[in-house]
Amino acid sequence: xxxxxxxxxxxxxxxxxSEVHALHAVTVAIxxxxxxxxxxxxxxxxxxxxxxxxxxxxxxxxxxxxxxRDVTTLTADEQAEVRRNRIGFVFQSFHLVPRLTAAxxxxxxxxxxxxxxxxxxxxxxxxxxxxxxxxxxxxRPDELSGGQRQRVAIARATIMRPxxxxxxxxxxxxDRATGQDVTALLExxxxxxxxxxxxxxxxxxxxxxxxxxxxxxxxxxxxxRADAASTA
Amino acid sequence: MTPADTLRFATRAATGYPLRTALMxxxxxxxxAAVVVLTALGDGARRYVVNEFxxxxxxxxxxxxxxxxxxGVGLGSLFxxxxxxxxxxxxxxxxxxxxxxxxxxLTLGNSEIAYGGRLREVLVLGxxxxxxxxxxxxxxxxxxxxxxxxxxxxxxxxxxxxLRDELFGIEPAxxxxxxxxxxxxxVIGVLEKSGQGLGMNTDELVVVPVATxxxxxxxxxxxxxxxxxxxRDALAxxxxxxxxxxxxxRDGELDITVITQDAVLGTFDRILGALTFAVAGIAAISxxxxxxxxxxxxxxxxxxxxxxxxLLKALGATGRxxxxxxxxEAALLSLAGALAGLALGHLGAWGLRLAFPVLPAWPxxxxxxxxxxxxxxxxxxxxxxxxxxxxxxxxxxxLAKR
Ligand SMILES: Nc1ncnc2c1ncn2[C@@H]1O[C@H](COP(=O)(O)OP(=O)(O)O)[C@@H](O)[C@H]1O
Ligand SMILES: [Mg+2]
Numbered sequence: 001x002x003x004x005x006x007x008x009x010x011x012x013x014x015x016x017x018s019e020v021h022a023l024h025a026v027t028v029a030i031x032x033x034x035x036x037x038x039x040x041x042x043x044x045x046x047x048x049x050x051x052x053x054x055x056x057x058x059x060x061x062x063x064x065x066x067x068x069r070d071v072t073t074l075t076a077d078e079q080a081e082v083r084r085n086r087i088g089f090v091f092q093s094f095h096l097v098p099r100l101t102a103a104x105x106x107x108x109x110x111x112x113x114x115x116x117x118x119x120x121x122x123x124x125x126x127x128x129x130x131x132x133x134x135x136x137x138x139x140r141p142d143e144l145s146g147g148q149r150q151r152v153a154i155a156r157a158t159i160m161r162p163x164x165x166x167x168x169x170x171x172x173x174x175d176r177a178t179g180q181d182v183t184a185l186l187e188x189x190x191x192x193x194x195x196x197x198x199x200x201x202x203x204x205x206x207x208x209x210x211x212x213x214x215x216x217x218x219x220x221x222x223x224x225r226a227d228a229a230s231t232a
Numbered sequence: 233m234t235p236a237d238t239l240r241f242a243t244r245a246a247t248g249y250p251l252r253t254a255l256m257x258x259x260x261x262x263x264x265a266a267v268v269v270l271t272a273l274g275d276g277a278r279r280y281v282v283n284e285f286x287x288x289x290x291x292x293x294x295x296x297x298x299x300x301x302x303x304g305v306g307l308g309s310l311f312x313x314x315x316x317x318x319x320x321x322x323x324x325x326x327x328x329x330x331x332x333x334x335x336x337x338l339t340l341g342n343s344e345i346a347y348g349g350r351l352r353e354v355l356v357l358g359x360x361x362x363x364x365x366x367x368x369x370x371x372x373x374x375x376x377x378x379x380x381x382x383x384x385x386x387x388x389x390x391x392x393x394x395l396r397d398e399l400f401g402i403e404p405a406x407x408x409x410x411x412x413x414x415x416x417x418x419v420i421g422v423l424e425k426s427g428q429g430l431g432m433n434t435d436e437l438v439v440v441p442v443a444t445x446x447x448x449x450x451x452x453x454x455x456x457x458x459x460x461x462x463x464r465d466a467l468a469x470x471x472x473x474x475x476x477x478x479x480x481x482r483d484g485e486l487d488i489t490v491i492t493q494d495a496v497l498g499t500f501d502r503i504l505g506a507l508t509f510a511v512a513g514i515a516a517i518s519x520x521x522x523x524x525x526x527x528x529x530x531x532x533x534x535x536x537x538x539x540x541x542x543l544l545k546a547l548g549a550t551g552r553x554x555x556x557x558x559x560x561e562a563a564l565l566s567l568a569g570a571l572a573g574l575a576l577g578h579l580g581a582w583g584l585r586l587a588f589p590v591l592p593a594w595p596x597x598x599x600x601x602x603x604x605x606x607x608x609x610x611x612x613x614x615x616x617x618x619x620x621x622x623x624x625x626x627x628x629x630x631l632a633k634r
Contacts, residue, residue, distance in 0.1 A: 077552070
C-alpha cells in the first residue's frame with residue numbers, strides 16, 4: 001500500500017458558463033519517503049493537485065487514499081485534524097502572519113493542536129536552532145530576509161513532524177542562491193524520511209528530484225524516475 | 233486550541249491593528265458612557281427631588297377635602313357628591329389627637345397686591361403661625377403671622393422675598409400698609425429667599441392669617457390642612473387618629489383624604505425612576521449602534537485577514553478554532569470598550585456633580601451593570617456573523633488572496 005493513492009481524480013471549476021478541467025483522470029501512487037517534483041506549464045493544474053493532496057480541496061470525482069484511508073469523505077474537522085498531524089505546507093509567498101514573531105509563527109501548528117505553552121517553548125527553540133534562526137526568534141516577518149522567511153515557514157511546516165511536506169514553488173520568490181539553500185533544506189528533511197512533493201518551474205530543482213510528474217492541461221503526461229532514467 | 237491560546241491569539245490580533253481597535257473601543261465606550269452619564273443625571277434628579285421632599289419634614293400628614301377612592305394621590309373626589317367643607321374648626325380639632333404635634337390650615341387664592349401705585353397679581357396663602365415651623369422656612373425681616381385664634385382675621389401680611397423686592401425696591405417694607413384685594417394689611421415680615429419649593433414658589437407669595445384669606449375669598453373651606461406628627465414612627469397612628477377625629481365630626485362618614493409625605497414621595501420616586509429607566513433605554517440604543525459598528529469592523533477584519541484564515545486552516549485549524557478566535561476578539565474589544573466607557577461615564581458624572589453641586593449625579597448600580605452587560609452581549613452577538621463567515625472561508629481561495 002502506497003502512502004498516497006490517487007485514482008481517477010477529476011477537478012472541475014465552473015467560471016460563469018465555462019468549465020475549467022483543472023484536473024482530469026489523475027491516477028498516481030506515491031510511496032512514503034519519496035521525493036517528487038510536479039512540473040508543467042503555468043495553469044496545468046499543479047497547484048490544484050497539491051491542494052487536493054493537502055486536503056484543502058476536494059475532487060469532483062475519484063478517490064484519494066492517504067495512508068490507506070479514504071480521506072475525501074472525511075468531515076471538515078476530520079480533514080483539519082489530518083492536515084494538522086500529517087501534512088506540512090510550504091508556500092511560494094511564505095504566508096507568515098505579519099504581526100507574529102518568527103517563534104510565534106513556528107508555534108502556530110502546536111497552538112492549534114492544543115499543545116500547552118510549556119511544551120511548545122523547547123520544541124520551537126529546537127526548530128529555530130535547527131533552521132539557523134536562533135538570532136531571529138523575536139523578529140517579525142518584515143524584519144526577515146526572503147530566505148529567512150521561507151526557513152520560518154519550513155520550520156512551521158515541520159514542527160508537528162508530519163509524514164508529508166507539500167511545497168508549492170517554494171523558491172519562486174527567492175534569488176538563486178537562497179533558493180538553493182531552501183531546496184537543500186527541504187531535501188535534508190526528505191532524507192530523514194518525510195515524503196516531499198514540490199511544485200516547481202525550475203528544471204534544476206526538478207532535476208534533483210528522484211521522481212518527476214509532468215502535467216499538462218490537468219492531465220498527468222509523464223512520470224519519470226531518476227534511477228530509471230539513469231539506467232536507460 | 234486551548235482557551236488561553238484563543239484569548240492570547242485574539243489579543244494579539246486586536247493589538248495588531250491599533251487604529252481599528254481604538255475606533256471600536258471608542259464607539260463602544262461612547263455607548264456605555266452615555267448610559268452611565270444619562271442614568272446618573274436621571275437618578276440624580278430623582279434623588280434630588282426625594283431629598284427636597286424629605287427636607288419638608290417626613291412626618292407630615294396632609295388633609296384635603298373630598299374622598300379619594302384609592303386613598304393615595306389620585307383624582308380625589310371625582311365620584312363623590314360635593315364634599316362638606318373642611319373648616320378651620322376641623323383643623324383646630326385635629327390638635328386633640330395625641331400623636332399630632334402641630335397643625336396649620338391652608339387656603340389659597342389669586343388676588344391683586346398694591347403698594348404706592350405699583351400693582352400686580354399675587355397668590356395669597358392664608359395660614360397660621362405654625363406654617364413657618366412646619367415648612368421649615370425662615371424670616372428675613374420682621375416676624376411671621378402672630379399666634380392667635382384661627383378665626384381671627386387680623387389685617388397683617390408677610391411677603392415673599394421676590395414680591396417684597398418688586399413692590400418696595402430699596403424701601404423698607406416692614407410696617408408699611410399694602411392693599412390685597414379690597415383689604416388694607418400691614419406688612420409685619422418678609423420671608424427669607426428659598427429659591428425653589430415644590431408646588432409653589434414662596435418667594436412670590438403673600439401670606440395672611442387664614443381667616444383673613446377666607447374672608448377675602450368669601451369661602452369657608454380650606455384648601456388643605458398640614459398636620460405634623462410627633463415623630464416619624466408616630467405617623468401611622470397620627471394618621472389613624474386624624475381620620476377618627478374627622479369621622480366623628482362628620483357623623484361617621486369620612487369625606488376627606490389623608491395622605492402622608494411617604495405617599496407623595498413614593499409617587500415621585502416611581503415617576504423619576506421610570507424616567508431614568510427610559511433614558512437608560514435611549515442610551516442603550518447607542519450601544520446597539522456600536523454593536524453594528526463592531527460587526528462591520530469585524531467583517532472588514534475577516535476580509536483583511538483572509539489569507540491568514542486560509543493559512544490557519546492549512547495548518548490544521550478547525551472551523552471552530554477560527555470562529556472562537558474571532559468571537560474572542562469581538563468580545564475583547566467590547567469588554568475594553570465597555571470598561572473605557574465606564575471610566576468615561578464616571579468622569580462625566582463627576583463633571584456633572586462639579587457643575588451642579590446640588591444634583592447627586594451618581595449612576596445607579598443597575599445601570600452600570602446593564603451598560604457593561606449590554607456592551608459585551610451586543611459585541612459578541614454582532615461578532616457571531618463575521619466569525620462564522622471567517623470559519624466558512626474556503627481555504628484554497630483564502631490562501632490565494634494576498
Ligand atoms: N478557484 C478556481 N476557480 C476557477 N478556476 C480555477 C481555480 N483554481 C484554479 N483554476 C484554474 O484551473 C487551472 C489550473 O490551475 P492551477 O492548478 O493553479 O495551475 P498551476 O498551479 O499549474 O499554474 C487554471 O486554468 C486555473 O485558471
Ligand atoms: Mg500554481
